[in-house]
Amino acid sequence: MDDFFKTSAEKTSIPKEYIWPEEDLVLAGEELEEPVVDLQGFFRGDWEATQHAAMLVRASCLKHGFFQVINHGVDSHLINMAHYQAKTFFKLPISEKQKGQQQLGSKWGFSVAHAHRFSTKLPWKEMLTFGFHHEGSNAAVVDFFQSFFGEGIEETGLVFQRYCEGVKKLSLAIMEILGISLGIDKSYFREFFQDGNAIVRANFYPTCPEPGLTLGIGPHSDPTSVTILHQDQVGGLEVFVDNKWKSIRPRHDAFVINLGDTFMALTNGMYKSCLHRATVKKHQERMSLTYFLCPREDKMIKPPQDLFSSREEKPRKYPDFTWFDFLRYTSEHYRADEATLQNFTKWFISFNP
Numbered sequence: 001m002d003d004f005f006k007t008s009a010e011k012t013s014i015p016k017e018y019i020w021p022e023e024d025l026v027l028a029g030e031e032l033e034e035p036v037v038d039l040q041g042f043f044r045g046d047w048e049a050t051q052h053a054a055m056l057v058r059a060s061c062l063k064h065g066f067f068q069v070i071n072h073g074v075d076s077h078l079i080n081m082a083h084y085q086a087k088t089f090f091k092l093p094i095s096e097k098q099k100g101q102q103q104l105g106s107k108w109g110f111s112v113a114h115a116h117r118f119s120t121k122l123p124w125k126e127m128l129t130f131g132f133h134h135e136g137s138n139a140a141v142v143d144f145f146q147s148f149f150g151e152g153i154e155e156t157g158l159v160f161q162r163y164c165e166g167v168k169k170l171s172l173a174i175m176e177i178l179g180i181s182l183g184i185d186k187s188y189f190r191e192f193f194q195d196g197n198a199i200v201r202a203n204f205y206p207t208c209p210e211p212g213l214t215l216g217i218g219p220h221s222d223p224t225s226v227t228i229l230h231q232d233q234v235g236g237l238e239v240f241v242d243n244k245w246k247s248i249r250p251r252h253d254a255f256v257i258n259l260g261d262t263f264m265a266l267t268n269g270m271y272k273s274c275l276h277r278a279t280v281k282k283h284q285e286r287m288s289l290t291y292f293l294c295p296r297e298d299k300m301i302k303p304p305q306d307l308f309s310s311r312e313e314k315p316r317k318y319p320d321f322t323w324f325d326f327l328r329y330t331s332e333h334y335r336a337d338e339a340t341l342q343n344f345t346k347w348f349i350s351f352n353p
């Protein structure tokens with residue numbers, strides 16, 4: 001592990017714990033031609049533009065669960081400030097960052113490579129993770145930063161508090177568009193997530209002496225509902241479509257949206273959760289900010305009536321479960337990969353026949 005903290009010039013190779021199997025390292029061939037969905041018309045209340053946006057969202061969610069949004073309503077200055085604060089945090093001495101070290105059994109705080117949880121296929125990244133409640137106190141994020149890292153980090157907390165409030169609004173707008181795209185009541189999913197929360201994470205991917213042997217994050221779909229991600233201009237995010245890894249060209253004006261397993265279950269498998277990974281680079285470090293939208297923990301994950309029928313053509317694909325059950329599975333029993341929902345379903349049914 002000590003190697004991780006050396007400067008890139010000092011490193012000649014990477015520790016074996018960071019080396020991924022060859023099948024996970026197959027290079028991306030081309031860029032994904034995913035739709036960029038313009039939300040301006042939706043926010044203005046323009047019916048035709050909203051239908052067009054919903055149609056693009058539907059096509060990409062039926063296929064792979066990935067799209068980008070522009071004119072998303074989150075202030076670009078606020079996004080820049082959030083990146084700046086996150087970068088400033090990751091550049092602190094390791095001893096400062098470790099003051100708020102993620103503890104075993106907790107999701108929150110600073111962690112390097114999940115090294116306290118896993119011992120192989122470690123991701124080449126540092127993370128800072130905290131929670132954000134949609135209906136929580138408007139000082140909760142500031143409180144998190146102060147209690148984990150002490151005084152002097154208030155500005156970072158304030159910026160992230162405002163950033164989360166902006167992204168929360170976007171997340172609920174996306175829920176409305178997803179509802180429209182599925183032909184159900186447009187407020188159905190917005191209301192479902194209104195009292196939800198988010199796992200918020202800044203990912204920092206340092207430069208790597210052997211980028212061809214490791215990954216910033218391995219192939220997985222997010223177990224959460226919808227992920228709203230903002231990345232810098234370096235690039236590294238890749239999505240698995242048509243049996244190939246495809247790279248995503250970063251757009252500063254866009255948020256990346258990818259569906260997670262919980263949303264797939266909420267649509268009875270109709271919309272796909274997106275299989276993705278992140279690569280790292282030899283000479284460029286990279287950063288991304290992720291907002292993993294989650295329902296309230298006791299909410300039942302069950303598709304709305306229109307998306308299944310008791311007759312043969314649309315049977316239920318997953319059991320009724322709560323987000324609490326699924327979250328516990330992915331934090332205590334299973335490291336998220338491409339088959340999380342499938343394996344959770346088997347595991348859950350074996351305990352709840």
Ligand SMILES: C=C1C[C@]23C[C@H]1CC[C@H]2[C@]1(C)CCC[C@@](C)(C(=O)O)[C@H]1[C@@H]3C(=O)O
Pocket residue numbers: 114123199217218220221222223224292327330331335336337
């Ligand atoms: C519920 C969660 C588990 C993870 C953090 C949130 C949402 C996404 C999950 C994760 C990012 C998927 C890939 C594997 C993982 C271990 C990671 O590399 O960070 C996952 C997260 C986690 O368990 O911390």
Ligand SMILES: O=C(O)CCC(=O)C(=O)O
Pocket residue numbers: 201203217222229231236237276277278287288290
């Ligand atoms: O950094 C990225 O582009 C991807 C991050 C990611 O997939 C995750 O944090 O779940």
Ligand SMILES: [Fe+2]
Pocket residue numbers: 220221222227276
């Ligand atoms: Fe992810």
